Amino acid sequence: MNLDPASTRIRRMTAADLGQVMELAAKVPEAPHWPEPAYRMALDSGSNVRRVALVADDGPLAGIFGFAIASLLPPQAELETVAVAPEHWRQGTGRRLFDALATELRAQNASVVRLEVRVSNHAAIAFYRSLGFVRAGLRSRYYADPIEDALQMKLRLA
Numbered sequence: 505m506n507l508d509p510a511s512t513r514i515r516r517m518t519a520a521d522l523g524q525v526m527e528l529a530a531k532v533p534e535a536p537h538w539p540e541p542a543y544r545m546a547l548d549s550g551s552n553v554r555r556v557a558l559v560a561d562d563g564p565l566a567g568i569f570g571f572a573i574a575s576l577l578p579p580q581a582e583l584e585t586v587a588v589a590p591e592h593w594r595q596g597t598g599r600r601l602f603d604a605l606a607t608e609l610r611a612q613n614a615s616v617v618r619l620e621v622r623v624s625n626h627a628a629i630a631f632y633r634s635l636g637f638v639r640a641g642l643r644s645r646y647y648a649d650p651i652e653d654a655l656q657m658k659l660r661l662a
């Protein structure tokens with residue numbers, strides 16, 4: 505199903521979105537699977553760690569079909585999760601989500617975004633490269649279940 509870019513929007517995630525966000529995460533095995541309290545914490549402005557959480561929303565058609573969350577300790581930020589519903593891959597949603605996140609992170613004085621990704625997640629690595637991320641290192645056996653190395657990547661925000 506193709507989305508109409510005119511009717512989709514990128515906006516802040518709210519508590520009312522969490523059901524749909526968790527449903528979407530469950531459809532995307534490559535995304536980290538957070539328990540609901542972790543998402544709630546990402547929305548809590550009083551939490552120790554500052555986070556920016558965004559969703560891609562197409563209310564009438566698809567509802568929430570993408571989300572991205574970054575944590576922030578200026579000048580550093582970490583992209584913790586990004587996922588798009590598989591039926592909408594390669595339609596520019598991931599890029600739109602990241603562009604909006606980067607704008608918000610810059611506004612909050614972040615100048616570098618880092619992330620970790622499974623070395624076997626070729627689609628995500630290609631996606632991050634397309635955004636300008638470059639290799640920053642490798643963490644051996646960083647992931648469990650299955651055990652796997654993490655590729656570390658970073659992007660300097662212009």
Ligand SMILES: CC(C)(COP(=O)(O)OP(=O)(O)OC[C@H]1O[C@@H](n2cnc3c(N)ncnc32)[C@H](O)[C@@H]1OP(=O)(O)O)[C@@H](O)C(=O)NCCC(=O)NCCS
Nearest residue numbers: 534586587588593594595596597598599627628630631634
């Ligand atoms: C990674 C992910 C978020 C990308 O979302 P998306 O909406 O499909 O990405 P976009 O359409 O914005 O792609 C932007 C560019 O990234 C690159 N890209 C994205 N997916 C790719 C793939 N499967 N293979 C190669 N390049 C890819 C391309 O250069 C693409 O531009 P193009 O389509 O004009 O060639 C999506 O594949 C996803 O949800 N994956 C599962 C979850 C995941 O792995 N998250 C990362 C770990 S937390």
